[in-house]
Amino acid sequence: MSNADFDKAEFRKTLGQFATGVTIVTTLDKAGEAVGVTASSFNSLSMKPPMILWSLDKSAYSLPAFEHTKHFNVHVLGSGQDALSNCFAKPGTDKFDGIKTSKGLGGVPILPEYSALFECKTAHHYAGGDHIIIVGEVLKFSRNNTTPLVFHGGQYAGIGNLF
Numbered sequence: 001m002s003n004a005d006f007d008k009a010e011f012r013k014t015l016g017q018f019a020t021g022v023t024i025v026t027t028l029d030k031a032g033e034a035v036g037v038t039a040s041s042f043n044s045l046s047m048k049p050p051m052i053l054w055s056l057d058k059s060a061y062s063l064p065a066f067e068h069t070k071h072f073n074v075h076v077l078g079s080g081q082d083a084l085s086n087c088f089a090k091p092g093t094d095k096f097d098g099i100k101t102s103k104g105l106g107g108v109p110i111l112p113e114y115s116a117l118f119e120c121k122t123a124h125h126y127a128g129g130d131h132i133i134i135v136g137e138v139l140k141f142s143r144n145n146t147t148p149l150v151f152h153g154g155q156y157a158g159i160g161n162l163f
């Protein structure tokens with residue numbers, strides 16, 4: 001299929017066949033305000049040094065914050081955290097209203113609940129079409145043994161109710 005007859009909706013649906021986890025990535029903007037975004041593009045990258053990656057839409061409000069920050073935190077969500085995922089998938093601010101965060105490395109907010117947490121130092125930014133690819137070196141990590149939240153075909157699922 002050439003670029004000219006590329007069906008965007010069908011491309012999206014085809015990509016949706018790839019089941020992913022769901023993360024919320026947090027950081028601080030230049031003014032020190034908490035910023036966060038839901039991202040399913042997270043993946044493991046390297047063991048030595050320990051690295052992860054994810055990608056962010058260039059039109060995201062949070063782009064300037066993630067371009068400038070030295071640290072960010074990736075929270076892998078657990079099943080039942082759909083509402084939190086939807087909250088951080090809304091553009092703009094006020095996503096942290098009513099959420100009691102703690103401070104991680106660089107003062108970056110840590111959400112109270114997650115299945116896994118990776119505290120990262122920004123290592124690289126790469127161009128990726130209409131997204132930027134953000135690579136983080138993992139400085140700290142922890143996990144709770146909760147069932148992860150799964151995203152598949154545009155819908156949430158728990159591991160147990162996927163099929």
Ligand SMILES: Cc1cc2nc3c(=O)[nH]c(=O)nc-3n(C[C@H](O)[C@H](O)[C@H](O)COP(=O)(O)O)c2cc1C
Binds near residue numbers: 036054055059063090
């Ligand atoms: C399950 C799910 C996964 C998402 N994954 C990504 C992603 O990997 N990268 C991205 O840029 N946006 C992703 N989004 C969309 C962003 O969360 C959404 O555009 C959000 O408004 C961005 O926030 P901001 O504009 O405040 O930066 C995802 C949304 C959902 C619901």
